[in-house]
Amino acid sequence: MVEWTEFERATIQNLFSKMDYDTVGQQSLARCLIVYPWTQRYFGNFGNLYNAAAIMGNPNVAAHGKVVLHGLDRAVKNMDDIKATYAELSVLHSEKLKVDPDNFRLLADCMTVVVAAQQGAAFTPDVQAALQKFLSVVVSALGRQYH
């Protein structure tokens, strides 16, 4: 079981309650595809991913970024049992989507950067640590069902 401090719980709830899921979702996924181009391998049917501008403007990327962020919401609402919350999604990603789970870490890193850029000075080291701990628990849960 993951132990959360009061500060960590409060920080995660606070961050996500104020977050614009659609923007953060689109920006995080777009950044991931731009900064780590090999992740584009999973999005062959998304249309034009030819350069950064195309990726940033791609409506499929925006839509999917939204889906991912809204999926994250489940963990925000179930911080004490993220493992069980994502068991099904983990199976989906491993057996159907066949995503290399190392890529989840990359998307989490991109999301952290996006949130940092938005928050500026408010994104203190403690806040960063809380978000990164939360995201690493999510990443770990998603990577569990690979056999």
Place this chain on the structure above:
Amino acid sequence: MLSKTEKELIVQIWEKLLPVAEDIGSEALLRMFITFPKTKTYFNHLDIGPGSQHLRCHGKKIIEALAEGARNISTLTTTLAHLSRFHAYQLRIHPTNFKLFNHCILVTLACKMGDHFTPAAHAAIDKFLSAFSAVLAEKFR
């Protein structure tokens, strides 16, 4: 950096592995798939069960490419240019996988060579495999 002795050692070892390329390659791959199940996500198009013909064929290809690299250690970038492009633009595997596979090659060699897989040989091969993977990953971004 690889010393002259290490380069010679690498060429020697790889020449010995060429005749059993299928065995070494398929074993290393199988070890990787079982120890690191997520690596299987890149192989939907092949039958990677133990002993399968695809596994043996694919393993052989890899060992032969490594042997080619061993023979041309000073010109890895040019020798591997085509493979480098292939890995970057078509395969697009997550770069951490190179380390996982290299590790499994070392384990396979240790199992096969026993005491002959000396620390010196281990170091030389590990350095070689890192250099090889670095070239394969060069064009990733």
